[in-house]
Amino acid sequence: MMSIIVPILVLGLLGVAFAIFLSVSFKKLAVQVDPKVESIMAVLPMANCGACGFAGCLGFAEAVAALKADPAGCIAGGPSVAEKVGQVLGTEVEAKEEMLAFVACQVGRRGAKTKYEYEGVANCQAAAILFGGDRLCAWGCLGLDSCVTVCPFDAIHVNAEGLAVVDRQKCRACRKCVAACPRHLIYMVPKLQQVLVACTNHERGKKAKEVCPLACTACRICEKNCPESCIPVSDNLAVIDFKKCTQCGTCVEKCPQKSIVNLAKVQAVSEVAFSGPRR
Numbered sequence: 001m002m003s004i005i006v007p008i009l010v011l012g013l014l015g016v017a018f019a020i021f022l023s024v025s026f027k028k029l030a031v032q033v034d035p036k037v038e039s040i041m042a043v044l045p046m047a048n049c050g051a052c053g054f055a056g057c058l059g060f061a062e063a064v065a066a067l068k069a070d071p072a073g074c075i076a077g078g079p080s081v082a083e084k085v086g087q088v089l090g091t092e093v094e095a096k097e098e099m100l101a102f103v104a105c106q107v108g109r110r111g112a113k114t115k116y117e118y119e120g121v122a123n124c125q126a127a128a129i130l131f132g133g134d135r136l137c138a139w140g141c142l143g144l145d146s147c148v149t150v151c152p153f154d155a156i157h158v159n160a161e162g163l164a165v166v167d168r169q170k171c172r173a174c175r176k177c178v179a180a181c182p183r184h185l186i187y188m189v190p191k192l193q194q195v196l197v198a199c200t201n202h203e204r205g206k207k208a209k210e211v212c213p214l215a216c217t218a219c220r221i222c223e224k225n226c227p228e229s230c231i232p233v234s235d236n237l238a239v240i241d242f243k244k245c246t247q248c249g250t251c252v253e254k255c256p257q258k259s260i261v262n263l264a265k266v267q268a269v270s271e272v273a274f275s276g277p278r279r
Contacts, residue, residue, distance in 0.1 A: 036065040036088060043084035044074060049152050049174035051075035064089070072096050076153075076172035098191040099173040101156065101166045104200045105141040105185050106214045106261070109162025112140055113211060128182035137211040139183055139200040147177035147186060168263075195247045197231075197238050199259040204236045209257075216259040222251035231260075 040061040048056040052073040054063060063069035064085060071093045072082035079095035086093030118127055118134035124146035127133045133142050143162035155170035156177050164177075164186070178186045185200045201208050201215040208215040218236040223229075230244030231251050238251070238260065251260045 034062070034065050037061045039088045040064055040085055043077075043081055043088065045077050045081065045172075047076045047152050047172065047174070049076050049172070049176065051172070051174040051176075075099070076174055078172070099188040100168055100171045100191050101173065101175070101177050101186055102189045102196055103141060103147075103156075103164045103166055103186050104196070104198050105139075105163060106198045106259075107137075107140060107161075107163065107212055108159065109135075109141075109143040111161060112137065124180070125182050133183070135211075137201060137215065139185060139202070140212060141185060142183060146180045146182070150176040150180045152176065190242055193240075193242050193245070193247070194263045195240065195245060195249060195252060196261060196263065197240060197259060198261045199257075200237065202236045208236075214258055217257055219256065221254050221256060222260060225250050225254045 037058075041057060044057045044061060046057050050056070052060045052069070052075060054060040054069070057074075060069060060073060064071050064073070071085045071089055071091070072095050074081045074085065075096075078098055082093045082095040113136040114134045115131065115136050116134055118130070120126055120130065122144045124133075124142040124144045127142050127144055132138055135142060141162075141164050143158050143164060145158055147156050147164050148158060152174060153170050153172050155167045155172065156164055157167070159165050166177075166186075168191075173188060175188065178188065183200070189196060197216065199212075199214065199216040201212060203211065203215070204218045206217075208217045216236075216238050218233050218238070220233050222231045222238050223233050227248060227250060228244050228246055230241040230246075231238050232241075233239070238255075240251075247262075249262055252262045252265075
């Protein structure tokens with residue numbers, strides 16, 4: 001009996017000793033967390049998207065608590081989160097202008113003119129490496145889901161026509177789709193801006209038309225007719241100065257190529273696009 005009881009007692013005592021040791025070690029070696037960091041973390045969306053410039057929400061919260069980062073730096077959270085972070089810090093935080101991603105293209109893979117038939121990996125970067133992509137337009141959307149896969153908010157999809165479309169209700173301006181697009185045709189615009197140039201083609205006139213029926217041809221009609229002089233043509237492409245633009249819609253009406261769009265008027269089209277099959 002003793003040969004059985006003694007080992008059991010020894011193991012029991014060792015277990016108690018290790019438990020005490022671990023308990024003491026935990027208290028001695030525990031990392032003290034700043035209560036402000038925990039409070040800030042509680043109001044963040046916890047998307048860990050990196051739009052703030054930090055690897056994740058924890059890094060941002062620690063930097064804000066240490067007064068090393070802008071309290072309004074949580075792009076995904078927007079003004080509401082900025083206000084809550086300010087309440088934690090006991091200061092008034094000026095929220096930044098809300099931005100959204102915009103895909104500056106109107107022709108998807110199915111309607112685009114192509115140079116060859118691409119049968120490789122469904123990835124825009126991979127397609128772009130092969131002779132710059134299969135589209136004849138060097139600036140057109142490749143529609144192979146690279147922007148879709150990186151979006152942490154499910155805010156961008158490739159519609160039935162093979163064109164990437166942003167869901168403005170879900171977009172949190174994390175900019176991951178901007179970085180993922182090898183054609184650089186996704187960029188950030190003010191949330192309230194509805195009038196936009198849906199093209200990034202820098203060819204001029206006939207050359208632009210040859211590759212896309214909706215390409216900006218640098219005709220300058222928008223520039224000449226804009227009452228606010230806020231849409232100059234630069235490097236063969238119309239560019240809107242958002243600070244001056246009153247969204248009167250004159251450029252939309254005058255553009256012969258329909259390269260300039262008013263999102264308020266095409267919203268119904270976007271909603272239909274999202275209801276179509278996703279790639």
